[in-house]
Amino acid sequence: MKEYIVPIYDDSPDHDEIFVGYIRETAAEIVRCDDCVHCVDDYVDTEFGAMPAFTCDLFDGYGVNIKPGDFCSYGEKR
Secondary structure: OOOEOOOOOOOOOOHHHHHHHHHHHOOOEOOEHHHEOOEEEEEEEEOOEEEEEEEEHHHOOOOOEEOOOOEOOOOOEO
8 A cells, every 4th residue: 555645734625636636746655664775674782682673774873773664755665
């Protein structure tokens, strides 16, 4: 299933048609981290030893741990 972020305006008379029209014209598909080329299976050092974790190679060095269902504006489909 594809997912999109679509703006909603309070004064819009027909939300369904606006969503469909907006998606067809301009919306970019959301790419979840587990489907992204930048998501890396990695290990994070903890006080209990190395634990498996997902990291993002775009933010390497910043200590960003991600969950597979997360997403950001930099996502690219594998």
